[in-house]
Amino acid sequence: xxxxxxxxxxxxxxxxxxxxxxxxxxxxxxxxxxxxxxxxxxxxxxxxxxxxxxxxxxxxxxxxxxxxxxxxxxxxxxxxxxxxxxxxxxxxxxxxxxxxxxxxxxxxxxxxxxxxxxxxxxxxxxxxxxxxxxxxxxxxxxxxxxxxxxxxxxxxxxxxxxxxxxxxxxxxxxxxxxxxxxxxxxxxxxxxxxxxxxxxxxxxxxxxxxxxxxxxxxxxxxxxxxxxxxxxxxxxxxxxxxxxxxxxxxxxxxxxxxxxxxxxx
Amino acid sequence: xxxxxxxxxxxxxxxxxxxxxxxxxxxxxxxxxxxxxxxxxxxxxxxxxxxxxxxxxxxxxxxxxxxxxxxxxxxxxxxxxxxxxxxxxxxxxxxxxxxxxxxxxxxxxxxxxxxxxxxxxxxxxxxxxxxxxxxxxxxxxxxxxxxxxxxxxxxxxxxxxxxxxxxxxxxxxxxxxxxxxxxxxxxxxxxxxxxxxxxxxxxxxxxxxxxxxxxxxxxxxxxxxxxxxxxxxxxxxxxxxxxxxxxxxxxxxxxxxxxxxxxxxxxxxxxxxxxxxxxxxxxxxxxxxxxxxxxxxxxxxxxxxxxxxxxxx
Numbered sequence: 001x002x003x004x005x006x007x008x009x010x011x012x013x014x015x016x017x018x019x020x021x022x023x024x025x026x027x028x029x030x031x032x033x034x035x036x037x038x039x040x041x042x043x044x045x046x047x048x049x050x051x052x053x054x055x056x057x058x059x060x061x062x063x064x065x066x067x068x069x070x071x072x073x074x075x076x077x078x079x080x081x082x083x084x085x086x087x088x089x090x091x092x093x094x095x096x097x098x099x100x101x102x103x104x105x106x107x108x109x110x111x112x113x114x115x116x117x118x119x120x121x122x123x124x125x126x127x128x129x130x131x132x133x134x135x136x137x138x139x140x141x142x143x144x145x146x147x148x149x150x151x152x153x154x155x156x157x158x159x160x161x162x163x164x165x166x167x168x169x170x171x172x173x174x175x176x177x178x179x180x181x182x183x184x185x186x187x188x189x190x191x192x193x194x195x196x197x198x199x200x201x202x203x204x205x206x207x208x209x210x211x212x213x214x215x216x217x218x219x220x221x222x223x224x225x226x227x228x229x230x231x232x233x234x235x236x237x238x239x240x241x242x243x244x245x246x247x248x249x250x251x252x253x254x255x256x257x258x259x260x261x262x263x264x265x
Numbered sequence: 266x267x268x269x270x271x272x273x274x275x276x277x278x279x280x281x282x283x284x285x286x287x288x289x290x291x292x293x294x295x296x297x298x299x300x301x302x303x304x305x306x307x308x309x310x311x312x313x314x315x316x317x318x319x320x321x322x323x324x325x326x327x328x329x330x331x332x333x334x335x336x337x338x339x340x341x342x343x344x345x346x347x348x349x350x351x352x353x354x355x356x357x358x359x360x361x362x363x364x365x366x367x368x369x370x371x372x373x374x375x376x377x378x379x380x381x382x383x384x385x386x387x388x389x390x391x392x393x394x395x396x397x398x399x400x401x402x403x404x405x406x407x408x409x410x411x412x413x414x415x416x417x418x419x420x421x422x423x424x425x426x427x428x429x430x431x432x433x434x435x436x437x438x439x440x441x442x443x444x445x446x447x448x449x450x451x452x453x454x455x456x457x458x459x460x461x462x463x464x465x466x467x468x469x470x471x472x473x474x475x476x477x478x479x480x481x482x483x484x485x486x487x488x489x490x491x492x493x494x495x496x497x498x499x500x501x502x503x504x505x506x507x508x509x510x511x512x513x514x515x516x517x518x519x520x521x522x523x524x525x526x527x528x529x530x531x532x533x534x535x536x537x538x539x540x541x542x543x544x545x546x547x548x549x550x551x552x553x554x555x556x557x558x559x560x561x562x563x564x565x566x567x568x569x570x571x572x573x574x575x576x577x578x
Contacts, residue, residue: 160427161549186548195429196293196301197547220432221300 022125025079027066031105032057033248034118035083036126037134046077053242053250071095081124105230108247109189110172111142117247134249141252148178149262153225154203155181161193168246177258179205195219203227205262208235209244234261271513272525279528282535283310289542300432308431308495309538309552310531311439313502315488317530318443318450320503320511321523322488325461326481327391330567333504334374334489337395340500341402342373342486343493344423348406352413358435358494362544363442366494370486373398406492424495426553428538431495439491446487450523453480460521499553501536501560506530508567533559 017018025046026032032051041056060239063075064070066085071094074082079100080229086106095102103124105117115135122131152176156163165186169248174181182201183193201219206227208216213235222228235243243254286309287302316334323332334340380394395539412513450457456477458465464474492499510526517525537555 161429183547188548192427192549192551194542194547194549196290196297199297199301219430220304221297224296 020030020253023078024081024125025063025074025077025082026051027063027069027083028085028175029053029242030246030248031083031117031121033246033250034121035125037249038125038130040125040127045073045079067091071098074098083121083228094142098224103220109167109169111176111251114247114251118249138249138252142176142255145176145178145256145259147259147263149182151204151262152182152201152208153179153205153262154183154198154201155207155209156211157190157209159215161195161198162190163193164190170244173251174258177233177255177262179258179262199224204230204232206233206235207258209241211235232261232264268514268517275532279535281357281534282539285463285539285541286535289479289539290546296388304431304433304436305428307436307440308405308428309534311443312428312492312496312499313531314527314533315443315492316499316502316524317506318447318523319485319488321487321507321526322450322457322481323419323503324507325457326478329392330463330508331392331504331564332395333501334485335498335500336392336399337374338375338399338402339370339486339489340493340498341399341406343367343490344498345369345402345406347423347494348409352409358438359368360438361536363438363490363494366490370490370541371483373402374482374486375479378478392425423493424553425551426497427498427549427551428496429549435495437439439495442487442491446484446490449480449484450553453477454520457481497553500557501564502556505560505563508563
């Protein structure tokens, strides 16, 4: 009997620190994905309305969208750590009043910046080893993509010719996948391109995010573009759109897929 | 200066802007000229023509110098119909779509007018009720855009306006529409001029004021639908251009005023296109952005001007 109690006592002494876990709130879908891939998904107590990956994230309490999170709800969830992006975070002064540990992570404009975000999140969750492993895995998988097609790629982010230029995340994704953004020489990250110029630059591959393929093919002189001639106009599914718009570990899968598309003969 | 000289100068400016719009950026083959630039030019012309004319008619009917299809909600009404048809998947350039777009535009314009009738000073309140209707329709549009999951639809394309994707089929319908409505306007011209002076006098002269207003609202809706289905919403053209023409051509007959007005409307949009191509190419600055920058400043100028006049009185 005493022996049993002793074993039980020892059990509690050893395992109570392990049972304790931080209460995390993530205010960007990409951070939610990173936290899950570091194995700390169970510690998340609050996510944004748009966090839909992985499926477990959908069950977690929602604290509003990124630009206007519900600070009252965040307070009620009693978080230990809140991860906030560096982009348009004017709400941060309200959150700072809660006296919790807020971590502001700078914007990602390239794949390398994702590694930095993973490292930061790993550091605060005490999962540095897992973070390094994840980064190593991503780097290895990206290194496996060797075949570069150097095809000219036109990405239409929003209907009406809204595309991205040189210093954008999308541009980096395309170059990692072995292609070249046709608007590489424009120093703006998001702009409306003149349709005539798109035709003149004659992309080999067209990637549509929010434009329907039908309406793209109906545009005047679309038949002149070599992507249309080679039937290389692709519309991303909503899941793939999420992958492209979120700087998270999932981007590697999308880069592989784009690489396959670019290398298609 | 003689009116005739002013007309010659205006037409010369129009022609040179047309030339610039067609030839900028320099160096293109005939294929691009025929399939891209000429439809774009025609689209700009039709849009400028119809928006300026619609603005002029609205300003005369409501006797409000600030009336404009964009402010009153006619443009938003047509855009709502386009977005709805797009969601249902049946939007195409054709008479059926066009009919719905016009009906929607007419419905919201007339709604704004009826609401304003509840008050005593109708000419002021048409603008206020129009602003309310306009923001109501725009928020419905945004709701639709949020809940249509698959695509951002035409929303981006329509909310700032663009002529880049004009093609001959879309232009033919809009062109036919502006011809029909111009003919009706010409027939109605005498009644408009009576109406624009004094409604009471008009009704003693045996003019059915309400009916004529309704017909004029139909014409305005037709004109605005022709423009919105081509290019999306372009604001403030209908506000700005009639003032400019009336300032330049004081004491001209209403018919010639309407003609010059449409020429000025087209010239202004051509200027916006030339500015975009000359200074920003290969980026495209939507014509709605440029027109709203000028138009909003002009709007403020008008408001301040009218206040100043009141004070001196």
